[in-house]
Amino acid sequence: MGYRILVVDDQVSFCNHILTILENEGYEVMVAHDSSQAVNRLSAHSFDILLTDMNLPGLNGLELFLIASKIDPHISGVIMTAYGTISSAVNSIKQGVTDYIQKPFEPEALLMAIEKTIRERRMLQEIRSLRKEVSQRYAFGNIIGKNHKMQIIYDMIQKVAPTDARVFITGETGVGKELVAKAIHFNSPRKNRPFVGINCGALSETLLEAELFGYEQGAFTGATRTKIGKFEYAQGGTIFLDEVGDISPRMQVQLLRVLQEKKFERVGGNQSIDLDVKVISATNQDIHAKINQGEYRVELFYRLNVVPIHIPSLRERIEDISLLVQHFIPILNKNFNRNIKAITARAMAQLMQHTWPGNVRELENVLERAFVTTEGDTIDVIHFSRTTNGATAEGSPYSVNIDIPFKVARSMVEKRFEKAYVSESLKRCEGNVTKTAHVTGINTRTLWRKIKEYELDIDRFRSQNPPQPIVRL
16 A cells, blocks of 8 residues: 554554554554654654544643654654543544554454545645645746747736736737636735636626625526625636626626625625625726727726736737647646657748747647647647638738847748748639649749648658658757
8 A cells, every 4th residue: 555654552462453453454653662762763753644542641642643743744643531520532533644543443443544534645745746736737927938028028927916906908819817816816815816817708606696696596587596606716716807898888887887896786785795805807908998998998998907918819929829839738648648759840830930810829729739730759740721711711911010020020921921822823723733823923843842832731741751850858
């Protein structure tokens, strides 16, 4: 089983009896006959469980457990106690001891106490692992990007996380607004309290009201019981109001009142509930345009927009694509049970030249597709969806990113134009390369090179592609 137990009892024969019982069950066991000897054992060896008598020469069992906890904070304790000292055993439980058993006891009672303690240890280890995973996952350093705009976001997260200031996150769909919200929460003093998110744009006005504030039994037809709302669930923690730019005028008024008064009532209720939450909101809408058009209350915007954070689109930080690829590869290897080790320069160039209307979320989706279609351990070809939100996956060949050097931007625009031009010409000529060369005036050899370079009609021409240099990850 691998679990190590230290048994402490001043009765040598009893101690050896317990030793035999536990070893027969596969546990690794050491014994000690007084507190001094036990402390020496604890200092020299690692144990999962301390099984000790309450009455010992020198320190009692609880005092010994407290010392053991200082040596190893994760050690579990089981107290053996004689009749008449149950109250002290109960007090031990309050001090962190897992269980106690009353002497004399049957071997089955001892084994049940040990098994219960092991189950609790496993549960606590899982909780610690989950907390560590959450802490690492949402540490702001794991929001990938070396672009100067991303560096500003890191700095802002670090500044706003320790405060209760309201944060207003803007950016296109797929840039990672919820990830930034969670990074703020899990780096804040509220990190051990709930993080509750709700997509305000996905719900009707009536449903959103019920989800945010909850409702009392009988508040409306079908309300057969009292329901706790998101605000109430988030008490002491953080509520994330995603797509807050899509809420109706009436909900804007209600949300404004909640933010002003820091109180709310359930639907159909009269009792005010004090609100103690950090509010983070996000939208992909142009809120200023909606305010100018009278569709959004400016006073609500000011309440929400205390600390603004704008997340740039992926096409505004092309230099971050290689970092994101390196970030996603090991994650996808684990998820897909693959061992992808590299990506060719050609595939990376495809990623760099794409306009990414779906941003980081689309990049992850594209890489998932590559994991499904790649046969070896190297990604050589990237397959994009033909359309995204009704537009071509490549976007406009004239879209320009002014945050990268002029020569790089010009080259990217030229390549997009070339690909679009050759693709449309081939389509018009029904895939006849000789006819396409004649119509366009492009030298046939040059046209073939462009077809290979841009992976046009990939199923027919893939075998003619030249070997590509590999980008090791």
